[in-house]
Amino acid sequence: MSGLEAIGTNGTTKVPVLASHVDVESGPRVTEAKGATDVNIQRRRKTRSVRVLLRRVAVMAILIGILVGLAAVIWYCFGWLFLIELVLVALVAYLAAGHWRWFYVAAVTVPRDLRALIKYIRLLIQVKSYHRSDASLAEIFHKLVKKYPNKPAIIFEGQEWTFAQVDEYSNKIANVFKSHGYKKGDCVALFLENKPEFVCTWLGLSKIGVITALINTNLRLSSLVHSLTIVKSQAIIFGAELSEAVTEILDKIESKVALYQINCNNNASTQDERFENLDALIKDAASTAPDVKDNLRQHDHLVYIYTSGTTGLPKAAVISTSRYIFIAAAMHWVRDFRTSDRFYSPLPLYHTAGGCMTIGQMLIFGSTIVIRKKFSASAYFPECRKYNCTVAQYIGEMCRYILAVPAKPDDGEHNLRMIFGNGLRPQIWTEFIDRFNIKEIGEFYGATEGNANIVNVDNTVGSIGFISRIIPQVYPITIIRVDENGDPVRDARGLCQECKPNEPGVFIGKILPNNPSRTFLGYVDEEASKKKVVRNVFRIGDSAFISGDILIADEFGNLFFKDRTGDTFRWKGENVSTSEVEAVISNIVNYKDVIVYGVEIRGMEGRAGMAALYDPEGTVKLNEGLLDGLKRSLPSYARPIFIRILTKLDLTGTYKLKKNDLQKDGFDPTKSSDSIYYLSSKGQYEIISKDIYDKINSGEIRV
Numbered sequence: 001m002s003g004l005e006a007i008g009t010n011g012t013t014k015v016p017v018l019a020s021h022v023d024v025e026s027g028p029r030v031t032e033a034k035g036a037t038d039v040n041i042q043r044r045r046k047t048r049s050v051r052v053l054l055r056r057v058a059v060m061a062i063l064i065g066i067l068v069g070l071a072a073v074i075w076y077c078f079g080w081l082f083l084i085e086l087v088l089v090a091l092v093a094y095l096a097a098g099h100w101r102w103f104y105v106a107a108v109t110v111p112r113d114l115r116a117l118i119k120y121i122r123l124l125i126q127v128k129s130y131h132r133s134d135a136s137l138a139e140i141f142h143k144l145v146k147k148y149p150n151k152p153a154i155i156f157e158g159q160e161w162t163f164a165q166v167d168e169y170s171n172k173i174a175n176v177f178k179s180h181g182y183k184k185g186d187c188v189a190l191f192l193e194n195k196p197e198f199v200c201t202w203l204g205l206s207k208i209g210v211i212t213a214l215i216n217t218n219l220r221l222s223s224l225v226h227s228l229t230i231v232k233s234q235a236i237i238f239g240a241e242l243s244e245a246v247t248e249i250l251d252k253i254e255s256k257v258a259l260y261q262i263n264c265n266n267n268a269s270t271q272d273e274r275f276e277n278l279d280a281l282i283k284d285a286a287s288t289a290p291d292v293k294d295n296l297r298q299h300d301h302l303v304y305i306y307t308s309g310t311t312g313l314p315k316a317a318v319i320s321t322s323r324y325i326f327i328a329a330a331m332h333w334v335r336d337f338r339t340s341d342r343f344y345s346p347l348p349l350y351h352t353a354g355g356c357m358t359i360g361q362m363l364i365f366g367s368t369i370v371i372r373k374k375f376s377a378s379a380y381f382p383e384c385r386k387y388n389c390t391v392a393q394y395i396g397e398m399c400r401y402i403l404a405v406p407a408k409p410d411d412g413e414h415n416l417r418m419i420f421g422n423g424l425r426p427q428i429w430t431e432f433i434d435r436f437n438i439k440e441i442g443e444f445y446g447a448t449e450g451n452a453n454i455v456n457v458d459n460t461v462g463s464i465g466f467i468s469r470i471i472p473q474v475y476p477i478t479i480i481r482v483d484e485n486g487d488p489v490r491d492a493r494g495l496c497q498e499c500k501p502n503e504p505g506v507f508i509g510k511i512l513p514n515n516p517s518r519t520f521l522g523y524v525d526e527e528a529s530k531k532k533v534v535r536n537v538f539r540i541g542d543s544a545f546i547s548g549d550i551l552i553a554d555e556f557g558n559l560f561f562k563d564r565t566g567d568t569f570r571w572k573g574e575n576v577s578t579s580e581v582e583a584v585i586s587n588i589v590n591y592k593d594v595i596v597y598g599v600e601i602r603g604m605e606g607r608a609g610m611a612a613l614y615d616p617e618g619t620v621k622l623n624e625g626l627l628d629g630l631k632r633s634l635p636s637y638a639r640p641i642f643i644r645i646l647t648k649l650d651l652t653g654t655y656k657l658k659k660n661d662l663q664k665d666g667f668d669p670t671k672s673s674d675s676i677y678y679l680s681s682k683g684q685y686e687i688i689s690k691d692i693y694d695k696i697n698s699g700e701i702r703v
């Protein structure tokens with residue numbers, strides 16, 4: 001192991017050996033030959049000393065050269081004031097360390113930080129280059145079309161769309177809507193299942209400056225109407241397979257929104273006379289680039305992407321061209337993606353993960369993307385093999401579903417060198433990579449509307465990224481202390497307080513208005529945006545995006561997701577993390593869907609734990625299997641008092657269970673046909689009747 005090597009390939013920490021504390025020539029002394037003179041011995045020692053000195057001088061020269069080079073690049077990217085600030089911070093950190101531990105942590109993390117810094121600088125250089133040219137996404141993509149006209153851009157259910165075909169179809173879309181009077185700044189909603197036309201449609205609209213609202217295909221009725229009206233959509237493009245959902249809300253939108261139906265040659269239904277036949281319009285449209293007089297710029301709004309809606313109605317996050325480029329380019333540079341890569345993504349294209357991070361690799365870097373209509377756990381690795389994919393994407397609970405598929409001898413046979421995504425639970429991390437022979441995990445963290453994204457760069461198990469312990473100001477993210485309501489804890493000056501290592505707090509991204517990658521664009525709803533900004537963070541007048549997610553940074557700066565504010569609840573004087581309890585229960589019941597939340601009991605402080613478990617076949621043995629596992633894995637205060645057995649699921653597009661409605665129902669058996677159980681004084685789960693429910697609330701039955 002070299003002097004600065006510290007992180008093992010399996011993510012475990014090795015004890016470092018500092019090069020400056022080791023004599024590279026030391027070892028067992030060789031006994032000099034009999035009769036050797038003292039002069040010869042001294043000559044050898046002198047030669048050895050000179051050699052060691054020259055090596056140290058060479059190493060110092062190389063290090064100084066690297067530091068000077070980095071300083072020059074940082075000066076170029078950020079300016080001399082930022083460089084001086086970094087030097088001062090490093091000096092203060094050095095003087096404030098006070099003991100050897102800081103040097104130990106620095107030695108362990110230098111290789112990681114240096115690799116990540118170089119990648120981050122390369123990212124900033126490219127982003128700044130695009131920013132200077134003020135190129136639109138369509139202009140960036142057009143250069144790739146000229147370079148790779150016949151290369152597959154999108155593969156879908158056996159179809160291959162080349163870069164030239166994607167460009168031609170998007171040009172047709174642009175020309176159709178330009179001829180219908182749509183212009184820069186208008187908004188058109190896209191309500192379409194995963195298919196190549198999805199990407200081509202919003203790309204085409206962007207060529208004339210129209211903003212596309214990417215609508216979740218699971219939305220219906222009031223949620224669908226809300227998503228259309230909040231962005232003031234002037235038209236909706238929808239697939240024939242979703243025409244029924246549109247028909248259901250016609251009385252609320254028909255007078256305000258133009259309706260374009262696209263069949264994508266599947267003949268799914270007969271064309272309704274109230275709908276424009278977009279297929280026919282596209283067929284007759286020109287395939288050349290539209291003549292646009294409006295100046296399309298980097299800061300223009302490109303698409304609206306909605307939050308999942310796990311805690312209320314979806315909110316439309318603003319994604320500008322510069323923001324889209326930064327999201328895709330960040331993953332490309334930090335995780336070493338290649339133009340030659342083939343990406344497998346079964347994720348919905350109306351969300352950031354699939355629609356920006358992965359599709360962006362095709363639109364900006366010229367990679368090939370394999371998409372499918374819907375995620376299938378059993379088809380995931382077989383399709384990666386079928387299409388010779390080198391990188392695959394996951395999100396949310398996908399890895400748990402894949403792991404639940406019965407093992408096969410060829411599980412580890414594929415060409416994948418990496419999978420990336422977010423939501424791989426630490427409890428199944430090692431089992432997943434071992435079974436499926438995964439070499440690298442690119443677990444990332446970020447919010448659609450946020451201005452700070454982080455990613456695991458060194459395969460540390462469970463980590464979602466890191467904060468540098470040497471120069472934390474390089475990437476403007478922090479974890480701050482919050483109270484039980486998720487509000488920042490302030491000091492005597494009214495400023496926020498940074499968390500210490502291993503202290504949970506809320507993740508924030510500092511807002512730098514003059515830096516395109518650090519601005520906060522927020523939501524279309526300005527009031528909702530204001531709630532996500534915290535002011536007077538570390539000095540009066542500054543501001544930051546507050547994520548609402550509880551994270552922990554260990555001694556080495558590795559970040560780990562713990563929970564969301566509002567999801568952690570207190571019971572019997574202890575904090576209970578819902579995500580941790582969910583992971584334990586899921587493992588016990590063979591990766592079934594489960595969601596944990598706190599519910600109020602009349603007259604009692606805090607909230608009692610409740611778990612909603614999807615088990616329509618009734619295969620889970622509550623008292624024999626589940627309860628025994630809970631006793632082994634969780635302290636008494638964290639074990640759910642109530643269990644609700646779900647017979648149907650209500651999932652978001654990213655495979656998350658919706659919590660709000662379940663939490664409102666609580667443990668009242670009259671609000672649902674599901675069976676609800678409570679942990680009785682006998683130490684067993686028993687069914688709750690209306691009478692027992694009343695006795696629990698009156699205090700007659702204690703839980």
